[in-house]
Amino acid sequence: MARRIDVTGVGGVRLAAWEFGDPPKTDSDPAHTSPGVLLLHGLMGRASHWASTARWLSARHRAVALDQRGHGQSEKPPRAAYTREAYVDDAECALEQLGLGPAVVVGHAMGALTAWQLAAKRPDLVRGLIICDMRASALGAASQREWADWFKAWPVPFATLADVRKWFGEDDPWVERPNPARGEFYAEVMTESPDGWRPVFEPEQMLKSRETWVYDAHWEELAQVRCPALVVRGLDGQLGRAEAQEMVRVLPHGEYAEVADAGHLVHYDQPEAWRSAIEPFLDGVLTA
Numbered sequence: 001m002a003r004r005i006d007v008t009g010v011g012g013v014r015l016a017a018w019e020f021g022d023p024p025k026t027d028s029d030p031a032h033t034s035p036g037v038l039l040l041h042g043l044m045g046r047a048s049h050w051a052s053t054a055r056w057l058s059a060r061h062r063a064v065a066l067d068q069r070g071h072g073q074s075e076k077p078p079r080a081a082y083t084r085e086a087y088v089d090d091a092e093c094a095l096e097q098l099g100l101g102p103a104v105v106v107g108h109a110m111g112a113l114t115a116w117q118l119a120a121k122r123p124d125l126v127r128g129l130i131i132c133d134m135r136a137s138a139l140g141a142a143s144q145r146e147w148a149d150w151f152k153a154w155p156v157p158f159a160t161l162a163d164v165r166k167w168f169g170e171d172d173p174w175v176e177r178p179n180p181a182r183g184e185f186y187a188e189v190m191t192e193s194p195d196g197w198r199p200v201f202e203p204e205q206m207l208k209s210r211e212t213w214v215y216d217a218h219w220e221e222l223a224q225v226r227c228p229a230l231v232v233r234g235l236d237g238q239l240g241r242a243e244a245q246e247m248v249r250v251l252p253h254g255e256y257a258e259v260a261d262a263g264h265l266v267h268y269d270q271p272e273a274w275r276s277a278i279e280p281f282l283d284g285v286l287t288a
Helices: 047-057 084-098 110-121 141-153 161-171 180-187 203-215 219-223 241-250 271-286
Strands: 002-008 014-020 036-040 062-066 103-108 126-132 190-193 196-199 229-234 254-259
Touching (some): 002 047, 002 062, 002 084, 014 047, 036 047, 036 110, 047 062, 047 103, 047 271, 084 103, 084 203, 103 110, 103 271, 110 203, 110 219, 141 203, 161 180, 161 196, 229 241, 229 271, 241 254
Parallel strands (some): 036 103, 103 126, 126 229, 229 254
Antiparallel strands (some): 002 014, 014 062
């Protein structure tokens, strides 16, 4: 089970954090909890997408997943900032208010970018970093136009969650082959309304949130990360092998792993293979 803990982000935005399990005690000092892990979802994601990862982590470490601003059960103020700085500052607030740091920060996609920018900004709060399927290069303006058109293509409201699963897992024009895990992923970000099922987020806020990695590259912050870092890609994901390996080269203490038979949603597509890919790195960083 996960326990909800609210934290306050920049600008007073209320953020929902979820702690999985009871914080384990360290062998050397039972009064102190073991090292922390902060889990950051990707764009349109939510903390619950980390549930399978958080469950096994919580047996040995304090595992907390954060619903980032505009996502999940966190606040979605229409006039709030949805900038890179706001997302990074929110993660910084969460680590400090929850007493997690120095923690390992695990991020998927947008959450991974937030994680490495935070590690560059506050090395005292981040002892290790896992970057899951996020590019450091800019995507280009065409990507933003494609996403705007994709959101318009969603047949909302969906009549049932089964319709959500089918559309995103089979019928979505972005689906190259049927993927039930992708359908489940999107079913988790829907909420029931009087006329059917709609996303818990506002598409306009999502488009605003992704502007800074559409138009800007983030290699410089990557080079500023001083802690151990693991770059993980799904073999069929959005991060190409050549760019992933260049990211490892740029990171001062970078390592590389890839997960076969996984797309962009690596941790969600293949949870056991994901665990096998990251657990040795986590053990090394958290027990050092």
